[in-house]
Amino acid sequence: MNLGLYFRRYLPFTKASFSVALAYRTHILLWIFANILEIFMMVMVWVAVYSSATTTTLYGFSLRDIIFYNIIMTLSSSMVFMMPLWDVAEDYFDGKIAMSLIKPIDYKTMVFFKNLGGNIFRNIMISFPIIVLMMILPIIGIESIHPTLPQIGWFILSIVLGLWINFTSNFIFSLLVFKTEATFGLFQLNEIILRIFSGALIPLAFFPDWARIWILRFPYASIQSTPTLILLGRLENTYFKDAFLWQIFWAISLGLLSQYLWKKSVHSLKVLGG
Numbered sequence: 188m189n190l191g192l193y194f195r196r197y198l199p200f201t202k203a204s205f206s207v208a209l210a211y212r213t214h215i216l217l218w219i220f221a222n223i224l225e226i227f228m229m230v231m232v233w234v235a236v237y238s239s240a241t242t243t244t245l246y247g248f249s250l251r252d253i254i255f256y257n258i259i260m261t262l263s264s265s266m267v268f269m270m271p272l273w274d275v276a277e278d279y280f281d282g283k284i285a286m287s288l289i290k291p292i293d294y295k296t297m298v299f300f301k302n303l304g305g306n307i308f309r310n311i312m313i314s315f316p317i318i319v320l321m322m323i324l325p326i327i328g329i330e331s332i333h334p335t336l337p338q339i340g341w342f343i344l345s346i347v348l349g350l351w352i353n354f355t356s357n358f359i360f361s362l363l364v365f366k367t368e369a370t371f372g373l374f375q376l377n378e379i380i381l382r383i384f385s386g387a388l389i390p391l392a393f394f395p396d397w398a399r400i401w402i403l404r405f406p407y408a409s410i411q412s413t414p415t416l417i418l419l420g421r422l423e424n425t426y427f428k429d430a431f432l433w434q435i436f437w438a439i440s441l442g443l444l445s446q447y448l449w450k451k452s453v454h455s456l457k458v459l460g461g
Contacts, residue, residue, distance in 0.1 A: 196292060197300040204304025215312060222261060222313055229257045246392045252419075253390070255332055258317060259418050260387055263411045265313040266346045269302045269354040272377060275361040276370040288453065295449055299354055306350070334418050341431075345414035348434040353410045355441035362452045386412035403430075406437040 237250040248256065275298065278284035287294050334342070360377050364370060382388045384407035391399055391412050402408055413430045416422045422430060
């Protein structure tokens, strides 16, 4: 494969997506405000929970731990952000998806690079300020986490795997648009599933043992929970290896499955609009 030609073919989609995101300044401000508000509300909820608890730790998390867990979870969520559902749905209803099929490009790869532009934009606007905040906290006297260089390295690798898993699982989900044409409902369902089973709503440690055993094997735990726990240094050695093996398994499996289902869906594609 000619990598130079490959990137020249697909990087314009990333640049265009980034430029579109940058053009909506009001959207940027609301996006940042929504994330700040979400972190603040989650902190308030957990402060209320721990204030009424009879112990200072819940399932191994102190109040400080749970606050930083929510901050890192927001960071991980931003870094693995991918939402191909909207792109696939828009192309489907506008009829543009048919034009994409006759171009010398792979549609799924095009959607990936298009989402990558939004991911880069989100990291600049959300992830970078969070990293700066974590660096400032010790200076102003608030104890912060202190990840080691190996932890940071494993975190970055885990984030890359989580990003790919998030994209492929979302892409598979987006193919349901061809069958149901219920974009908003699919988006809401996908968000609920992701937030619950990725640990974004509550840490997976809070689930009953019988449920957690199964949830940890779902792809959603590999998207956000694994990189978050790595950076927090809360993965035991045994589960550390298992978590990465599950990430690699889902990255390969969902990549192959998404390609197979895409090819199957194209054969039964019913184009609207255009």
